[in-house]
Amino acid sequence: MKENYKIPLFIRFIEIAAFSLTILVWGSVSLAAEIIATHNLQIELVPTEMRLIGRDDITIKTEGTGVLTFRVSENLTQIKIIVDQDQRDFEFNNGRLLLNLKPHEQTADLHIRIYYSGIFDDPVPVRPVNTDNPGYGVTGTISPKGTFLLAGAGWYPELVGSQATYRVTVRAPAGFIAVTAGRSRGHITQNDQTVSTWEVNYPVRGLALSAARYVVEEKSVGKVKAATYLLPQNKHLAASYLEATAGYIALYSDLFGSYPFQKFAVVENFFPTGFGFPSYTLIGGTVLRLPFIVHTSLGHEIAHCWWGNGVYVDYAEGNWSEGLTSYVADYLFKEMKSEKAALDARRQWLKDFSTLVRPDNDLALNQFQSRYNPATKTIGYDKGAMIFHMIRRLVGEEAFWGSLRDLFRDRLFQRTSWSDLQRAFEIRGKQSLQYFFDQWVYRTGAPRFSVDVVSTERSGNSWQITGKITQDRPFYNFSLTLALETGQQTITEKINVNDQMTIFELTCADPPLKLTADPAVDIFRRLSPSEIPPAVNALKSSSSVVTVLSDQLDPALEKAARTLVLSLGLNHNEFITEDELNRQMLVENDILMIGGLRYPDLLKHLPVGVDIRPNSFSLDKSVYDKPSDAFFGVFNHPFAENRIISLFMPLSSEYADIVAAKITHYGKYSYLAFQSGKNQAKGFWPVEKSPLVYEWKQ
């Protein structure tokens, strides 16, 4: 079973990780000098009480600091602070623990011991419905099923403004193995307790902790350990994850430089999330079992160990790490597969950007922090990736990969900005990239341009063609490939485009047939509406939808209609009956029809090969007429330009609710057919016309 709809489900989980990372990094951005601290953490987990009992021995170089501030959970109790044998008073409010230092302590190597206890009982989601809008906000939970503690949960005293290293010892009931960042110092079970020890000797931005009844497997990759921490029911997945992890570590070590951590672990979470941390990833079991995760998301998470978790992001100047990671993982895997797969990926980025991003929700890349909806995803990940693609074409293969190696060597564990990246590419590329970064990174939007032929003249056996590229404002400067097809050959030529109009001339030795600008989709641009067949994403990003319930609708389908609206994240939606639909409503909104309607006029823009009847539908000669069949399609609006009409038509209520929850995961598709709740067909309506293609009339 290979159901692609689950990919976005997983990727969306990862975005929460990026989000929480953002918060962590922001917390310490404003502090200039960092205090050096070493923690020796002793943690005891009491899952039956959802409790953690902690002791932290901290050694601090105070460097003239008068007050130490620790970030902890506001629910901590039984806090006791000891400095050099003396129990000390402290302030504790809003999750901040403040300790005043005596004058002689302010320039010393100080030893502080903090005792504390805390309940961590955030409710754990089982199956989220709307997967594009994260925010179920679990940061810490301790239970007999497992323990999940993000850095933001405040499960240990994090010294604000410090650069810290850690030794973490976790005691838990026998069989509960704990995992965190850094190097494992093993786990032993004695006296009904399992003790896991970890050492983190590089500066981390906050530490997360997981524990459960894991089965641990390891494999050496040079000096690095690949490891899996899986629950018993999934332990059979270990071999494929270990092998894939080893492969990715080898691939990226070759490309960028040695892996910066001692291990990479795939850790199973006991509820459905996915997080990327320095040196490990935490993924829910249902996602781990999907066969394609090893080929997609795992590589993305491992690439983050170089970009984001290795070379840190300076969030003040925007998050470049998702664009770069998407490019060197998700995209590179497509490129390794085939040229066509890579081209399709680039075209999809352009389609998504053109559909989902409008002036009112656009951001320049230097303002992107993390994804929290489809528009921010397509800006930060897709446009970001396309920027790296264009840099690679501009400076060439050697300079591109060489710059990334330089950057990794020089900026490991340092906050790094778009300007640092620009400098690295400029040095290796031996050219100024200021105009490039100005237009692509520091500006919102994308160019719009078209190709036209002004004249075609024959003299003897040669054809002279004069053409022009016309741009809308604001104008971009880029190198554009033109492909001229004749009956005999295809001639390609590069021109430099800037300003409103760029004139070019081409010559060929036989009659020209077709001229295509940017045939390989190498330039980021806003597609014209004629290049984007309507798709699910257009509905998801709609500013106003009217959902029309058919007059003959089986009442059981109303529930499915509500599930559909919820899972698509339609915030501006109104439910009406077919009787309530009037002309004004129709033309002023995007329409979502549930069930077959009385007015066939509404679907007058049905593409060739599609037929919709009351109790059946057909797509490309395949007829669907069983009660367990369901159709979903998005079409051009019958009466309003730039609006869409969509139809959700389950032939009975049998699997309707299941299908309704799945549709949102097929954002890029124009049509979907389901049988017994499973996707059977999906596709796009054909593109009618492109402003980058000129064809000579025969």
Ligand SMILES: [Zn+2]
């Ligand atoms: Zn990512």
